[in-house]
Structures are given as structure tokens and as C-alpha cells.
Amino acid sequence: MSAAVTGGRIELTQVHRFPNRPVRVAGTLHWDILALYRGVLDGLRAAGPAESVGIDSWAIDYGLLDAAGRLIGNPVHYRDARTNRFTARVDPYEVTGLQFLQFNTVNQLLTERLDQAETMLLIPDLLGYWLTGAIGAERTNVSTTGLYDVTRREWAWDLFDKLNLPHRLFPEISSESTPLRADVAEEIGYTTAVTKVASHDTASAVVAVPAETGRFAYISCGTWSLVGVELPAPVLTEESRLANFTNEAGIDGTTRYLRNVMGLWILQECLRAWGEPDLEPLLAEAETAGTDTVIDPDDPSFLPPGDMPARIAAYCARTGQRAPQGRAQVVRCILQSLALAYQRAVADAVRLSGRPVEVVHLVGGGSLNTLLCRLTADATGLPVVAGPVEAAALGNALVQARARGLVGDLAEMRDLVRRSAGVRTYEPRGHA
Ligand code: LRH
Numbered sequence: 001m002s003a004a005v006t007g008g009r010i011e012l013t014q015v016h017r018f019p020n021r022p023v024r025v026a027g028t029l030h031w032d033i034l035a036l037y038r039g040v041l042d043g044l045r046a047a048g049p050a051e052s053v054g055i056d057s058w059a060i061d062y063g064l065l066d067a068a069g070r071l072i073g074n075p076v077h078y079r080d081a082r083t084n085r086f087t088a089r090v091d092p093y094e095v096t097g098l099q100f101l102q103f104n105t106v107n108q109l110l111t112e113r114l115d116q117a118e119t120m121l122l123i124p125d126l127l128g129y130w131l132t133g134a135i136g137a138e139r140t141n142v143s144t145t146g147l148y149d150v151t152r153r154e155w156a157w158d159l160f161d162k163l164n165l166p167h168r169l170f171p172e173i174s175s176e177s178t179p180l181r182a183d184v185a186e187e188i189g190y191t192t193a194v195t196k197v198a199s200h201d202t203a204s205a206v207v208a209v210p211a212e213t214g215r216f217a218y219i220s221c222g223t224w225s226l227v228g229v230e231l232p233a234p235v236l237t238e239e240s241r242l243a244n245f246t247n248e249a250g251i252d253g254t255t256r257y258l259r260n261v262m263g264l265w266i267l268q269e270c271l272r273a274w275g276e277p278d279l280e281p282l283l284a285e286a287e288t289a290g291t292d293t294v295i296d297p298d299d300p301s302f303l304p305p306g307d308m309p310a311r312i313a314a315y316c317a318r319t320g321q322r323a324p325q326g327r328a329q330v331v332r333c334i335l336q337s338l339a340l341a342y343q344r345a346v347a348d349a350v351r352l353s354g355r356p357v358e359v360v361h362l363v364g365g366g367s368l369n370t371l372l373c374r375l376t377a378d379a380t381g382l383p384v385v386a387g388p389v390e391a392a393a394l395g396n397a398l399v400q401a402r403a404r405g406l407v408g409d410l411a412e413m414r415d416l417v418r419r420s421a422g423v424r425t426y427e428p429r430g431h432a
Contacts, residue, residue: 228258
């Protein structure tokens with residue numbers, strides 16, 4: 001995406017899009033990281049001379065470098081089965097404040113042989129290293145590893161010793177901009193600098209939430225749905241741990257207090273299983289498809305890629321419910337189940353943080369799904385403000401714009417989003 005700030009607005013333009021297709025090799029699910037890097041280079045070339053570049057991606061996953069700075073193997077996908085054996089957390093909640101997800105970075109690292117590894121780089125830091133040659137870790141993403149001390153705002157060094165993880169792996173947390181390597185500049189046709197943005201996509205998306213006051217909840221709605229509130233400090237209580245809420249770092253010292261809900265992944269996998277039919281007609285049918293069936297989107301059976309319609313049917317059999325009949329009912333079942341999961345997460349976030357909420361901002365690709373937005377407004381009993389769609393890209397660009405003096409604090413960035421991006425409000429229809 002290229003972005004420009006002009007005339008009190010920020011405009012995004014899509015310049016290049018490339019697929020992200022994981023690949024299973026000898027039983028292990030990997031990211032095709034070199035294909036992604038090629039996509040980045042093609043995108044930078046197509047964007048033409050850019051004053052600055054910022055990188056954000058999904059969290060948690062990483063590549064390992066050897067002592068010569070070479071990548072050791074292809075990064076493994078967090079949906080790979082290698083972390084299935086983790087059924088309880090290994091990192092202390094009172095230190096990391098992180099929700100338990102079996103695939104958290106810390107757990108993934110504990111499955112690896114690390115003797116050849118010199119450095120661990122999270123995905124955006126790895127791409128940044130290839131572009132610039134500079135090694136560093138970006139804070140918002142570091143906060144998703146289970147190896148970050150949320151109170152001290154540093155790597156949790158004590159924890160490395162307890163878990164037998166070598167200190168050398170973890171690069172300094174830095175926020176410096178770095179110029180491109182000369183050979184990369186030559187390849188894309190211009191030079192520029194990589195600006196450190198909120199490299200965790202969800203953190204970037206939260207920057208671009210067009211909230212007017214602090215009394216909002218957000219749903220960053222894409223493959224995952226990240227549901228929560230923005231706070232000045234982490235909540236590390238026992239109740240919060242039991243509710244599996246996470247305290248991820250946002251920009252400017254904010255805390256993203258949220259829960260991961262499995263999200264549109266379940267729908268995406270159904271579409272894949274059905275041979276990628278058009279979504280629009282299915283959503284139209286799902287409007288009136290009568291089914292009361294509700295799944296728990298966070299059931300572990302929905303995590304790995306596979307035949308999702310069959311897994312939904314199996315879940316219904318296990319929970320004594322009538323499986324949805326036909327595609328429209330399956331879609332309806334997924335969306336109403338997500339809306340209920342959002343309602344629970346918003347209610348829990350409010351209860352556990354004490355932060356009152358008047359509106360739910362639903363940002364990301366899911367904001368185009370009118371049925372999901374409507375069901376969410378109905379389930380939460382709150383107005384849902386849907387949009388911007390490209391929230392992560394906008395948040396990424398806003399932080400770059402700020403580094404160049406084009407916009408001020410978080411409130412100003414959000415003003416800019418409100419002036420620039422279209423949003424649509426869904427009022428809740430009365431509860432029965
Ligand atoms: C969303 C996301 C989310 C993480 C998951 C791995 O893209 O970054 O915040 O928990 O991917």
C-alpha cells in the first residue's frame with residue numbers, strides 16, 4: 001500500500017498484492033518467507049520512490065539466523081502441530097501479561113534446537129533485516145512472544161534463564177529508522193528508509209481506530225478477531241489471567257487489552273473447502289438462513305487448516321446440536337457464533353479493566369461484512385462503527401507520517417482517519 005498525507009487527509013492506494021500461501025514440507029507447515037520477501041520487493045518497486053517504508057505483519061512467528069546472519073530453515077507457521085503438546089502456559093502471567101495460546105513464540109522456541117541459532121527475528125524484523133541489514137526487535141510485536149516483561153517494558157531476561165533460552169537470541173528493542181542496503185535500493189530503483197512502526201498488524205490497526213473518546217472497544221477483524229480496549233497500563237490480575245486476556249503493547253506506551261477470537265479464519269477455510277465461491281451471494285442467503293446452531297470459534301479443532309465444514313459438523317455432533325444444513329446455514333452459524341464471542345470478549349474487557357465502553361469499532365476486512373457488523377451490534381447492544389477496511393496499513397502509514405512531522409499524537413492520528421476513511425454505523429436492534 002502506498003500512502004500520502006495531503007490536504008488534511010491520508011490516502012491509501014493499493015500498489016501491489018501478492019498471496020501468502022503456506023506450504024507443508026515433510027509434515028511441517030511453513031511460511032514461504034522468500035516468496036513474501038519477493039512480494040515486498042515487487043511492491044516497493046511498484047510504489048515508486050517512497051520517502052519511507054514501514055513493515056507490519058502477523059505476530060508471534062519468527063526466523064532464526066545463524067552467526068553469519070543467514071536464515072536457518074524456513075519460518076514455521078503458528079498453525080503447525082508442533083506446539084500441540086502445550087496445554088498450559090510456561091510464562092508467568094504476572095510478568096508477561098500474555099494470554100495463553102499454544103503457539104506463542106515462547107512455546108515455539110521450546111520445540112526448536114537452538115544451538116546453531118544466533119538471533120531470533122520476528123517476521124517484520126526479519127523482512128526489515130533483509131531490506132536494511134540492521135538487526136533489532138520492535139516492541140509491539142515483542143509483546144506477543146511470551147518473553148516480554150510488560151511492566152518493565154523489556155525482554156523478560158529472568159525468564160530466559162528459567163526456560164533455558166539463550167540470551168543472545170533476542171535483539172535489542174529499538175525504534176530507529178534505517179536506510180535500505182545499497183543492493184536493495186538498486187534492485188527497487190530508489191533508496192528510502194525503513195521507519196519503525198507498530199510492526200504487529202493488530203497494533204497498527206488499533207492506531208487507525210477512528211475513536212473520538214477513550215470509551216470504545218475495538219474488533220480488529222481479519223483472519224483473527226482481536227477484541228478489546230485500549231488502556232494506559234496492563235491488567236495483570238488473576239481474574240484477567242483466568243479470562244485469558246492479553247496485554248499487548250500499543251504505541252506510545254498504551255496497552256492493547258484484548259482476547260484473540262479465532263475470527264474469519266473459519267469462514268475462509270470453509271470457502272477454501274468449497275472451491276472459493278463468491279462470498280457476496282452466500283452472505284445474502286445467510287441473512288435469512290435459519291439456524292440456531294452456535295459454535296465456540298476458539299475450539300482447538302478449528303485452529304489448523306483443513307476441512308472446516310466437516311469440523312463444524314463434528315463440533316455440532318459433539319455438542320448435541322443440529323449441524324447447519326447447506327452453505328448459507330454454515331455461514332450464518334459462523335457469523336452468529338463470532339458475534340456472540342465478540343459480545344463475551346467486550347463484556348469481559350469492560351468488567352476486567354473497569355473501562356466503560358459506548359461504541360464498538362470494527363476495523364479490518366471484516367468491516368465489509370454487513371451481516372457480521374449487524375449481528376455484532378445486536379449481540380453487544382452497542383453501536384458498531386465499521387471501518388476503515390485497511391486499518392493496519394493506515395496505522396502503519398500514520399506512524400511513518402508522524403515520524404516525518406505530518407501528524408501529532410494518537411488523538412490527532414485518529415482525527416486524520418476520521419476525516420479520511422469512510423465508516424458505517426450499525427445501531428443495535430433491541431434485545432428481546
Ligand atoms: C493478526 C495477528 C494476531 C495474532 C495472530 C498470530 O493478524 O497478528 O494479533 O495473535 O495474528
